[in-house]
Amino acid sequence: xxxxxxxxxxxxxxxxxxxxxxxxxxxxxxxxxxxxxxxxxxxxxxxxxxxxxxxxxxxxxxxxxxxxxxxxxxxxxxxxxxxxxxxxxxxxxxxxxxxxxxxxxxxxxxxxxxxxxxxxxxxxxxxxxxxxxxxxxxxxxxxxxxxxxxxxxxxxxxxxxxxxxxxxxxxxxxxx
Amino acid sequence: xxxxxxxxxxxxxxxxxxxxxxxxxxxxxxxxxxxxxxxxxxxxxxxxxxxxxxxxxxxxxxxxxxxxxxxxxxxxxxxxxxxxxxxxxxxxxxxxxxxxxxxxxxxxxxxxxxxxxxxxxxxxxxxxxxxxxxxxxxxxxxxxxxxxxxxxxxxxxxxxxxxxxxxxxxxxxxxxxxxxxxxxxxxxxxxxxxxxxxxxxxxxxxxxxxxxxxxxxxxxxxxxxxxxxxxxxxxxxxxxxxxxxxxxxxxxxxxxxxxxxxxxxxxxxxxxxxxxxxxxxxxxxxxxxxxxxxxxxxxxxxxxxxxxxxxxxxxxxxxxxxxxxxxxxxxxxxxxxxxxxxxxxxxxxxxxxxxxxxxxxxxxxxxxxxxxxxxxxxxxxxxxxxxxxxxxxxxxxxxxxxxxxxxxxxxxxxxxxxxxxxxx
Numbered sequence: 298x299x300x301x302x303x304x305x306x307x308x309x310x311x312x313x314x315x316x317x318x319x320x321x322x323x324x325x326x327x328x329x330x331x332x333x334x335x336x337x338x339x340x341x342x343x344x345x346x347x348x349x350x351x352x353x354x355x356x357x358x359x360x361x362x363x364x365x366x367x368x369x370x371x372x373x374x375x376x377x378x379x380x381x382x383x384x385x386x387x388x389x390x391x392x393x394x395x396x397x398x399x400x401x402x403x404x405x406x407x408x409x410x411x412x413x414x415x416x417x418x419x420x421x422x423x424x425x426x427x428x429x430x431x432x433x434x435x436x437x438x439x440x441x442x443x444x445x446x447x448x449x450x451x452x453x454x455x456x457x458x459x460x461x462x463x464x465x466x467x468x469x470x471x472x473x
Numbered sequence: 474x475x476x477x478x479x480x481x482x483x484x485x486x487x488x489x490x491x492x493x494x495x496x497x498x499x500x501x502x503x504x505x506x507x508x509x510x511x512x513x514x515x516x517x518x519x520x521x522x523x524x525x526x527x528x529x530x531x532x533x534x535x536x537x538x539x540x541x542x543x544x545x546x547x548x549x550x551x552x553x554x555x556x557x558x559x560x561x562x563x564x565x566x567x568x569x570x571x572x573x574x575x576x577x578x579x580x581x582x583x584x585x586x587x588x589x590x591x592x593x594x595x596x597x598x599x600x601x602x603x604x605x606x607x608x609x610x611x612x613x614x615x616x617x618x619x620x621x622x623x624x625x626x627x628x629x630x631x632x633x634x635x636x637x638x639x640x641x642x643x644x645x646x647x648x649x650x651x652x653x654x655x656x657x658x659x660x661x662x663x664x665x666x667x668x669x670x671x672x673x674x675x676x677x678x679x680x681x682x683x684x685x686x687x688x689x690x691x692x693x694x695x696x697x698x699x700x701x702x703x704x705x706x707x708x709x710x711x712x713x714x715x716x717x718x719x720x721x722x723x724x725x726x727x728x729x730x731x732x733x734x735x736x737x738x739x740x741x742x743x744x745x746x747x748x749x750x751x752x753x754x755x756x757x758x759x760x761x762x763x764x765x766x767x768x769x770x771x772x773x774x775x776x777x778x779x780x781x782x783x784x785x786x787x788x789x790x791x792x793x794x795x796x797x798x799x800x801x802x803x804x805x806x807x808x809x810x811x812x813x814x815x816x817x818x819x820x821x822x823x824x825x826x827x828x829x830x831x832x833x834x835x836x837x838x839x840x841x842x843x844x845x846x847x848x849x850x851x852x853x854x855x856x857x858x859x860x861x862x863x864x865x866x867x868x869x870x871x872x873x874x875x876x877x878x879x880x881x882x883x884x885x886x887x888x889x890x891x892x893x894x895x896x897x
Contacts, residue, residue: 400687409821410800410814410843411668411888412713413770413777415689416726416733416754419710423731441728442688443710447666454862473687 350470353394357469361386367425369463371406371456374420376428384425387467388432395435400473401425402466403443404450406459415445425465497881498637498654498866502537504876509542510624511565517572518551523582523609524574530613531570534631534653535620538852539875552587558594566591568624570616577603584612588620597623610655630848634892635855636660636670636679637866641884647681649696652848652891654879660696669713670890673720673740679890680704680714680723680740691725693740704742715758715767716740717784724748724758724767735769735782749782749789757801760784761808768792768802768811779813793826795833801844804828805851810871812836812845812854823856825871836873846891853877857887 356362367380376384391399403422405414422441429439451458514532517524535541544564550556550571561569572586587599600619604612614631621629630652639646647661647670661667665684672679677696682689689710694701705711709728716723720740727736727745735748735755749755751773758769766781771789773780779792779802793799798816805812808828815824815833820840826833841859848855853868853875860878864885868877880886 402687409798409816410757410770412726412757413754413800415668415710415712416756419728419733420754423728440688440708443728444666444684444689445668447668447684468687 350394350397353397354469354471357390357397362390365467367465367467368460369421369465371459371463373463374417374424376424384428385432388429388434391429391434391438392432395438396470397438398470399429399434399439400468401429401439401441402448402468403441404448404462404464404466405443405446406462407446407449407454408459411445411447415443415447418443418445421463421465425467497657498650498879498886499881500537500654501878501880502539502876503878504869504874505539506870506872506874509540510567511542511544512568512570512620512624513544513546513561513564513566514570515546515550515572516548517574517584517586518549518554519574520576520582523606524549524572526609527574527584527613527616528570528572530610530653531617531620534614534617534629537653537877538621538629539870539877540621540625552585552599556589558589558591561589561591568597568620570620572599572616581605584616586616586619588623610651614651614653627852628850628894630850630852630891630894632895633849634676634895636672636890636892637886638667638670638888639881639884639886640666640864647679647694649679649892660694660699661701668888670888671714671716672890672892673716674718674893675720676893676895678740680716682712682714691723693723693742702742704740705736705738705745706742707745713756713758715760717760718762718764724760726756726758735767748784748786751789755780759803761804762806763808768804770800770802779811792828793833799824803845803847803854805847805871806849807851812847812871814842814845823854823869825854825873834873836869836871837867839867842867844888844890846889848891849894853891855879855889855891857889 364383401422403418405417422443426439426441449462451461514528516528532543536543544566551573552571569589569591575583577583581603583603585601588597590597602612617631618629633652634649635652636649639648645663645667646659647667648657648659650657663685668682670679670681679694683692689712691705691711691714692701693704704723705725707727707729711727713726714723722737722739724737726733733754733756735758736745737748738745751771753772755769755771758767760767764784767784768781770777771780776797778799780789782789796815800814802811802813811826811828813824814821821842822835823837823842823845824833824835839858843857845854845856853870855868858865858867864887866879866886866889
């Protein structure tokens with residue numbers, strides 16, 4: 298939202314710049330580029346951040362990148378081997394698309410204190426964040442947060458259900 | 474003939490009433506004190522409707538406390554009529570409340586009452602209040618507080634409020650109700666979870682964690698105006714707000730430097746300072762009432778246990794040692810005992826530790842107890858539990874005898890926080 302506003306403001310500043318006829322702000326002789334195409338000062342091409350990232354993000358909805366969850370054992374915060382190739386694929390995508398951001402949401406099962414479970418979910422999110430960073434994703438690309446026990450995927454009180462709730466979910470730009 | 478509009482308005486009003494009824498907390502007494510004081514509360518004389526309403530609130534409050542036994546009182550009695558002590562003694566009452574409600578200026582009412590000690594055949598005092606017809610419940614609570622304090626020597630909590638979260642069909646509501654569950658008001662509605670409400674010491678604001686921006690963020694919310702601001706929204710998770718006793722700072726848990734660790738911020742969100750550090754999880758901070766220590770949960774020793782650090786920084790001291798899961802340490806208002814949740818053979822139960830002797834007593838017999846919160850007089854502890862898969866609130870006295878269950882008709886109730894004494 299803020300980015301869109303900045304772009305709008307930037308375009309507005311450009312339009313305002315086109316309208317002025319005063320001294321150039323940069324020093325040195327003015328250069329006229331005779332080959333430049335004529336720009337109609339009244340036309341504005343809308344640009345949104347989604348458009349810029351749109352084609353890249355489309356890839357995250359297909360194939361291996363469409364898989365976004367990593368599950369954990371009871372009382373464990375270690376990414377299991379079976380998820381290594383999935384994490385590698387996401388890391389590769391983040392490296393190739395440095396403007397794309399990821400939110401990792403860690404989760405815990407319902408047993409015990411809500412705030413302590415929030416901290417346990419954070420530990421899971423942090424484990425995934427560290428692994429992605431080791432594989433080359435930039436620090437400012439990934440944010441690790443926790444939803445604790447608050448957003449269960451399965452709401453029954455048994456191990457089959459709890460095992461689905463001990464997980465990390467990966468969300469890309471536009472999804473959070 | 475009713476117009477369409479009138480019918481629509483009526484339908485809406487009925488709908489709103491049914492919503493209010495569903496959101497109403499009902500309190501059931503499931504255990505009482507060993508020595509309940511027998512007390513008669515006569516209907517107040519004067520304006521019949523208002524008088525009866527006030528006396529009913531006083532009776533309900535005292536009975537719900539589990540510390541009084543109501544004695545049938547019969548006909549209305551004004552505060553200035555002569556009391557036949559022998560008769561009340563014969564009826565088994567140790568104490569008697571009499572009073573009246575008279576019309577006052579501007580459509581208001583003057584409520585007067587007097588409390589008598591039947592055994593000593595003496596007056597224990599009385600008061601007068603001027604109120605509107607709508608303030609009958611408030612006045613009743615204040616009379617109950619007066620009676621409670623005179624007879625038990627500690628302040629009553631009948632005029633306090635509680636905060637809690639109701640979850641129903643993908644909707645989360647942070648609600649505030651009177652301590653008797655009446656008059657529920659919604660402070661915040663969200664599609665995303667709300668947890669960990671904490672009252673500011675003056676009772677005007679709540680700090681809480683809201684997930685409305687897809688991650689936990691700490692807000693401070695002024696109840697009267699509905700204005701709220703972000704108190705902690707750093708990279709990562711922000712949670713577990715706890716007020717300092719002077720109401721100026723909040724202890725919070727942030728993950729901006731990696732794992733969940735303790736920090737403090739000013740109530741406006743400025744001036745972040747780290748309070749403690751460990752290589753594991755530190756969370757659930759709570760200030761001791763004198764402001765000297767911060768109690769918290771940490772897994773630094775391998776399992777989650779209660780610890781404390783000096784509020785100004787220093788070494789952490791472990792408080793709980795028995796068992797492998799002791800979380801959510803909450804100090805009593807006198808600072809002498811600590812309520813916490815302990816895992817006891819797979820069951821999560823509420824426990825109370827005497828901090829001087831380190832003796833611990835398990836207070837509940839349920840299996841999913843969470844989020845203890847002391848009443849401001851320290852007598853009761855409100856907590857979240859589960860019955861038949863549904864979230865309910867429950868309260869237990871610090872001696873484990875008096876027990877109450879608080880539930881709403883449709884929905885889960887959780888995350889209770891008992892507010893401070895009101896400023897009269």
